Amino acid sequence: MLQQQPLTGNGPSNGRGLGMSGHPGMHSLNSVHQPSQHRSDGDPGLEGTENGHESSRDIGDILQQIMTITDQSLDEAQAKKHALNCHRMKPALFSVLCEIKEKTGLSMRNNQEEEPQDPQLVRLDNMLLAEGVAGPEKGGGAAAAVSAATSSGGMSPDSSLEHSDYKSKLSQIRSIYHTELEKYEQACSEFTTHVMNLLREQSRTRPVSPREIERMVGIIHRKFSSIQTQLKQSTCEAVMILRARFLDARRKRRNFSKQATEGLNEYFYSHLSNPYPSEEAKEELAKQCGITVSQVSNWFGNKRIRYKKNIGKFQEEANIYAMKTALVATQNDDSPHTPNSTGSGSFSLPGSADLFLGGSQMNGEQPGYILGGQTNGSWTGRNTSPHAASPRSDGSDHSE
DNA sequence: AAGGATGATTTAGC
DNA sequence: GCTAAATCATCCTT
Incomplete structure (x- = not known):
């Protein structure tokens, strides 16, 4: 044609x-x-x-x-x-x-002439570049994409296995993309030279100006680049599917390590009266537990709501951690004060708090000797979020 | 396989 | 932007 x-x-x-x-x-x-x-x-x-x-x-x-x-x-x-x-x-x-x-x-x-560059093609190119499929060499782009995606979803260290799986699949896509691209380019140049030869040959018997040949070459290139666009499109789709499969944190949920959960629980129960860690505390916990700050936030959000919903169920756990912190406290300091939060208004909740002494029912007795834990938590009763309260209200009493 | 535990996401309120 | 609450999706124990 x-x-x-x-x-x-x-x-x-x-x-x-x-x-x-x-x-x-x-x-x-x-x-x-x-x-x-x-x-x-x-x-x-x-x-x-x-x-x-x-x-x-x-x-x-x-x-x-x-x-x-x-x-x-x-x-x-x-x-x-x-x-x-x-x-x-x-x-x-x-x-x-x-x-x-x-x-x-x-x-x-x-x-x-001067047909503007297709914006869709530009988008595809940018995406392939960002995903590390197009562009220089592997490593950089792909790895960056992975870490960026996981930083919000956070994965336990053992997920490196999936990362390498992801990377190998990505490089597979990458190599297919490149070989196909090469094939297209080769076919394009072959066809171009063929047509040029043909035109040159024909130019001996019919008027074919060099400019016309040039124009023809342009047409051929456009045709081939539209095929390339399709290739880029399907490559993008493949990458998206791959990402969805491997990097959707929700699909690949991993429980936190025992240590991480322990660290979080320690903080939670030792700040039971006000379990809203400040930004700094979250960062500290994140570092300590090897998870991200947003994971810490998620964890506290889930913990608060689940604790509140069923305090009884968490009593045992609370006691264990209360005991733990109390132990640590007595080791570090003999003073009778507990190291934890007990914030000012904490003691008011009647129903909640009996997390001390393994004892289940009790009360009346106040925290005087409660191991560590502050019972209650007015937060369990409040219906509004503590906003301003969170950052430092407990910071004062928390040792660090 | 069922059901609970758990981390993440969504929705709505402030 | 942070939170509560509901919900989703997966993990894990039974």
């Missing part, structure tokens, strides 16, 4: 050429390209002579032959081509047709 372009382009030119004895192009034909030819145009006397008639009939003949050459058999056409090439009028006719084509070609070019 690509070959059709020159043919159809040729058609109209010939059509116009046929009736153009008075065309301005004729001018340059003689004055520029054929300066040495017998000065038929310079001599008005010749215009009406037999000679003039003869040559215009001659031109008509040649054009007629050119027009019908495609209807002939190959051998016939080759012979005719050769004959036409040797015809004395050929150079002149040729340059006129070139000139006309040039003009029509220019107007066509203006129509389609």
Whole structure:
């Protein structure tokens, strides 16, 4: 189909050429390209002579032959081509047709030149680059994407196995993408040279200007780049699916390590009266537990709500941690004060708190000797979030 | 396999 | 932006 372009382009030119004895192009034909030819145009006397008639009939003949050459058999056409090439009028006719084509070609070019770069293609390119599929070499991009995705979802250390799985799949996609791209590029350049050779060959018998060849090359490249766009598109899709499979933290939930849970619980129960760690405390906990700050926030959010919903169920756990912290406290300091929070208003909750002494029921007795834990927690009763309260209200009493 | 535990996400209020 | 509450999706124990 690509070959059709020159043919159809040729058609109209010939059509116009046929009736153009008075065309301005004729001018340059003689004055520029054929300066040495017998000065038929310079001599008005010749215009009406037999000679003039003869040559215009001659031109008509040649054009007629050119027009019908495609209807002939190959051998016939080759012979005719050769004959036409040797015809004395050929150079002149040729340059006129070139000139006309040039003009029509220019107007066509203006129509389609400078087509803006497809924004969709730019997006695809950017994405492939960001994912580490396109661009320099592996490692950087892919690894960055992974760590970025996991930093919010946080994964336990053992997830490195999945990371390598992800990476290998990604590099698989990457290599497929690159080989396909290479294939396309190779096919494109092969086809381009083929067409160029063809046009160059044809340019011996029909008017094909270099600019036209250039234009043709442009068309071929556009066609091939649209195929490349499809390749990029499906590569992007594959990467998205891969990411969804491997990096969606929700799908690959991992329980925190025992140590992490312990650290979080310690903090929670030792700040039971106000279990809202400040930003700094969260960072500290995150570092200590090897998880992210947002995971710490999630954990405390879940813990608070679940504790509140079923305090009884957590009593045992609370006692254990209360005991633990109390132990640590007595080791560090003999003072009778507990190290933890007990915030000012903590003691008010009647129902909640009996987490001391393994004892389940009790109360009345106040925290005096409660191991560590502060019972209650007014927070369990409040229905509004503590906002401003969270940051430092317990910071004062927490040792660190 | 069932059901509870648990980490993450969503929704809504402030 | 932080939180409570509800919910989802997976893990883990039975």
